[in-house]
Amino acid sequence: MSVSITITDAVKRYGDTTVISDLSVQIGSGEFFTLLGPSGCGKTTLLRMIAGFNTVEAGDIHFNEKRINDVEPSKRRIGMVFQNYAIFPHLSVRKNVEFGLRNMDFPRKEVRDKAQEFIELVQIGRWADQMPDRLSGGQQQRVALARALVTSPDVLLMDEPLSNLDAKLRVEMREVIREIQKRVGITTVYVTHDQEEAMAVSDRIAVMKDGVIQQLGTPRELYHRPANMFVSSFIGRTNTLDGQLTVRDGQTHLVVADADLVIPDLPSAADAVGPVKVAVRPEEFVLDTAATTGIPAVVDHGVFLGVNTHYFLTLADGTAIEAIQESEFDEALEPGATVFLDVKRHKVNIFDSAGEHNLRTRAAAEVVGS
Amino acid sequence: MTTIMTTPGAQTRRGRFFKLDMWTATSLGLLLLFGLFLLYPLFGVLKESVLDGEGGFTFANFAKFFANDYYFGTIRNSFMVSLAVTVVSLVIGVPFSYFYTFFKLRGAKFLFVGAVLSCMSAPFIGAYAWILLLGRNGIATRLLEAVLPFSIGSIYGFGGIVLVLSLKLFPLVSVYMNAAFRSVDISLLEAASLMGSTGLRRIWQVMIRLTVPTLLAASLLVFMRAFADFGTPMLIGEGYRTFTVEIYNQYLGEIGQNHNFAAAIGIVGVVVTAAVFLLQKFAANKFSFSLKAGSPVQKRRPRGIGGALVYLYMYALIGLALLPQLYIVYLSFRNNNQVVFLPGYSLDNYRQAMSRLLGRSVYNTIFFAVVALVIIIAVSVLLAYLVVRRSNAVNNFLDTVSMLPYIMPGAVIGIGLVIAFNSPPLALTGTMTVMIIMLVIRRMPYTIRSATATLMHLPMSMEEAARSLGASKLKAFWRITVPMMSAGVASGAVLSFVAIVTEMSAGIILYNNQTITLTMSAYVAITRGSYGLACAFSAILTVLTAVLLAVYLKFTKEEDVKM
Incomplete structure (x- = not known):
């Protein structure tokens, strides 16, 4: 029993x-x-x-x-x-x-x-x-x-x-x-x-x-x-970035590291306008060598681990971040190269400036609550 | 691959065996010393035991011993009384250390020191004090008989020996069991309780079963000490004759001395102890298992009626164990006219002692002890190094031989030395040299054990590091190994020192007026019936022992106390 x-x-x-x-x-x-x-x-x-x-x-x-x-x-x-x-x-x-x-x-x-x-x-x-x-x-x-x-x-x-x-x-x-x-x-x-x-x-x-x-x-x-x-940093790996949340034309805009990203599914954004914390997991970065817009970053070094390659990069403001890409045979990213990063916008988590509440789940909870 | 790897190593080892370096020379030196002062005297006892009065070969001595229950009874008595002492010591000692280890007791330090002190006191003082308390004219006897409607029975004989020796030897059990209980991992007890094993059942199923190896080791120690003890049965045994007393009577008795027969009894005693020793080894092997280190059980405060009973038990036991020493010190200040204590207090007993070789006794005691200890430490360190770092057939043989005195009653060693060095070229009998040799042989095993155990836990890499930095073998040994061993050796050495100071059973065969020690003086005074003098000598001895132990306990962590 x-x-x-x-x-x-x-x-x-x-x-x-x-x-x-x-x-x-x-x-x-x-x-x-x-x-x-x-x-x-x-x-x-x-x-x-x-x-x-x-x-x-x-x-x-x-x-x-x-x-x-x-x-x-x-x-x-x-x-x-x-x-x-x-x-x-x-x-x-x-x-x-x-x-x-x-x-x-x-x-x-x-x-x-x-x-x-x-x-x-x-x-x-x-x-x-x-x-x-x-x-x-x-x-x-x-x-x-x-x-x-x-x-x-x-x-x-x-x-x-x-x-x-x-x-x-x-x-x-x-x-x-x-x-x-x-x-x-x-x-x-x-x-x-x-x-x-x-x-x-x-x-x-x-x-x-x-x-x-x-x-x-x-x-x-x-x-x-x-x-x-x-929880975000204890479970798995996370890059923590400072961001600014605004709402324009009914769309939620997140300004982070000189890039302006439109974030879907964040209904409570209007209440949280202002500074926020953004948690981006290494695999939530999109590292496209051909991209010309997004978050500018400089490659510090890469570690080849078979399935994936871990890249360590530095943002314009000096923040060190980690990104994971599926590995390819002819990877061209040498240390010193400048790239533009995008993030998987439906996956990243955005917290209030104290880092105590996840805006995505709080929104859902409050909707249910009301 | 493995063969290729090991072959050169094996050759090196074999090569080293024959190479005459510093350590080989040390091996040979120790071999010579042990041969001359331990094996040769032992062989002398053996030879003596198979000779008749005229020097012809005979087994008559053994035949006489076994055929005649008057003699054979002594070894049976010794065996029975030692067995009883062992059982009683376990019965009172195991609860003592259980309470001591698992309860936060007020005055725990006092309890521990008291236990150690009573254990290390001179062998006969307990017996003598109990006679003065509960003997025919004992103060407690008279008090109790005035109050109680029935007779309290006699302190003399089997019961008295068991009482005195159990109170003296239970601390051995406790010191060992304290360590064993401390090493029990709390999660084993928690696991047991989840599986329905609680309370007394858990103590039996887990606690006691986990400490069986230690129980066996402690039992052996207690048995050996009780079996070889001479002073207690001599004073309090009366009609209950043990073999140690019989050896003494046959060797030094006033009537009908028979040295050959004494030797034969000694040999029988050695055989019995050896058998017990091997039996214990066998049992210990059967029960052996390895205990992983874990977190020990938290001590808790005793509460309620149970707590009060715990306190009562602890303090009553230690009080009883210390009573003899305290009573003797008290009596040493009482006035007396040789045989009866008189009212009033004075230092007369000490004044009288001064005129009876007190100065010489104290000087001899300290002088012998210091010289013997220096030799013991030197031999122990060297032997430990040889056994642990240079293990080979010769060194392992040395190791085994060095432990022989452990199973030999003191009287056998005493007789052996007399036989071996009675005549030129080495006529040592009656000299200080022979006393010192006796003390070294008798008390060496303890220090050797602690030195060997210490060295075993020191990683070889320390010496290798020193050698890789350019130190010679000798320098690595002196500057690295010896200092690292010192703590462990010191703790064994202090206890050897105390044991030397209170040495009795071999000394009594070897001493004379020039080489008399405090123990001997006290013993002589007791046998001559001069109470005051006996108490004064015993008190000085007790205080000396207590001071040594206080110094020892000050510098030793309780966990490291080994006896």
């Missing part, structure tokens, strides 16, 4: 410092939910509040209708995968997986069968009777996953489970985790600071900073319609 998790106005304090203030979020049954943010943002703190290892100073946490604030961690029906796996070094792989079942007083045979089922699910049968210190990081990760799931918990919590693995294994294991989570169908809360990893596995992501959820949404929403400048 899977549960939904409802967190209402949760507060976490350590002494006088408030780490999390009035945080509310609803996690759906069977959902793969990720807490993403830089270190110190409170994501692990929140996870450990759900697990019961951290006290909740105010607010409520519910699993379905049941308030679990004061329920012992051992009674919350939680499976957890720790950052360092927390595999018991004195028990064999099988005994590790059986550990939780044995404490639940299952009959001996059932314990064995169930453990075997999960050992096979995560494909560690070959090492089942070895001691865990012989296992590689990825294998230990699988043991930890099997051990967390074997007791059929209501919720699976994962605290930076891949951060101790090398890059290649990280990609492999995140696929494994995602696949197994789908198959078991368990509500999962996942903590990571790696935005790519978060996007690869999650149904929804909460981007956190300073104990506050900055944005809650699907990976696609976070990337293409970040709620504010923080």
Whole structure:
């Protein structure tokens, strides 16, 4: 059975410092939910509040209708995968997986069968009777996953489970985790600071900073319609430019780096006339060597990466920017060359001058609101 | 490819073995020293044990020992009492370090220092103080018997030995278990609790199971110390005879001395300790696993009734463990007429001690200890370097030999030295030299262990860096390796120093009026029944030990305390 998790106005304090203030979020049954943010943002703190290892100073946490604030961690029906796996070094792989079942007083045979089922699910049968210190990081990760799931918990919590693995294994294991989570169908809360990893596995992501959820949404929403400048620069790469917004003849004009661009689909522009922040992702620049109008820029250098070429350019006012182009065999852009850049106007995000609101999404929200 | 890579390396290694450089010479020098002062005396004991009174070969000594329960019983007694001491030490020591490690206790430092102090005190002072407290004429005995309707039983014998040695040796368990508990990663406990393992069940399923290797190591230490202890059973054992006391009686007893038989008992003792040692090694291997470093468990404040009980347990235990030392110091100021304590306080006991070789005892104690320590440090550093950096058959042999004294009761070493150096060309018996040799041999293993462990954790690249910058081998060793080892060696050395100062069981066979030490003076006074004098000597010894330990603990982080 899977549960939904409802967190209402949760507060976490350590002494006088408030780490999390009035945080509310609803996690759906069977959902793969990720807490993403830089270190110190409170994501692990929140996870450990759900697990019961951290006290909740105010607010409520519910699993379905049941308030679990004061329920012992051992009674919350939680499976957890720790950052360092927390595999018991004195028990064999099988005994590790059986550990939780044995404490639940299952009959001996059932314990064995169930453990075997999960050992096979995560494909560690070959090492089942070895001691865990012989296992590689990825294998230990699988043991930890099997051990967390074997007791059929209501919720699976994962605290930076891949951060101790090398890059290649990280990609492999995140696929494994995602696949197994789908198959078991368990509500999962996942903590990571790696935005790519978060996007690869999650149904929804909460981007956190300073104990506050900055944005809650699907990976696609976070990337293409970040709620504010923080999310925009934390998820993926972004060039931040200063711009000036005006409305003329019913059209929204954005003046940025000496170029005047007409921006479609920005209905609330009239309210935001004046200085704005423009977030342009490297692939949202159009770099046409033949163009004679647009944003003038000087090529600093290019880095050929196979599929793409990354160009580093300098604008007239000295701002350094990055642009990505699909690579060609005969690329002619040498350092020092002057080019004119265009942007994919329907994709760029425009924020108010403080960088706190995305004009594209705010417009939509306000329309709905009225 | 691999073959090509390894072959030249193997040749170099083989080549180095035969090359006579500074380190080969050191190896040979140590081999000579160990051979002369350790193996040769040991061989002497072995030879003595298979000789009859006229010098003919015989197994009669062993036959006599095993056939006669009067003698064989002593080794059984030693074994049983050591086993009991080990179990009791674990039972009281493990909770002690559990509370100590996981609770934020007021006066934690005091508790720790108290534990270390009681552990490092001279071996017989505890027994003597408990006799004065709970013995036939003990003050507590009289008090309790006046109050209680029933008799409190005798302190003498099995129970008394277990009481005294457990209170003295449980800190060994604690020091080891503190480190083990500290290294338990909090996430292992959290993982366990999510899987339904909480409270006492979790302590057993995870905490204790994770520390089994340490428990085994600590048990071995306690067993060895209890097994080889001489002072405690001698004073408080009475009818409960242990083999160490029997060796003493056979070797130095006033009636019916039999040196050959004493040697035979010693050999049996060595065999038993060696067997226990190997058994422990075997068990430790079975239970061994590697513990990854993680974040340790946060200490919490004890609360409520449980918290009060924790405090009660900790302070009562340390109070009990320190009681003997404090009581002895107190008594040393009491007036007395040799056998009975009289009302009033004075320094008479100390004045009397001055006339009974106090000066010489103190001088000898310090002089022997300093000289022995210098030799121990030099040998330990050199041997550690040879074992860690120049591992070969000869050096590994040296390493094994250097640990032999670890499993040998002091009496065996004492007898061995007497046999080996009783006659020319090396007639050393009765000299200061032989006392120093004895101390070096007895207390070397501790410093060697800590030196070796320290060096193992020092990366070779430091020396290589020095060599690449043009330093010679010798210079790299002196200027780089030795300074980096110094902290680890120093911590082992101070404990060796304390152990030297309180040395008893081998010293008693070797000392004479010229080479008497504080421990010997105290012991002589006790056996002669002069309470005041005994207390004065013991008090001085206790204070000296305490001062040394205070210095040691001042400069050592608690995590690094090894005993």
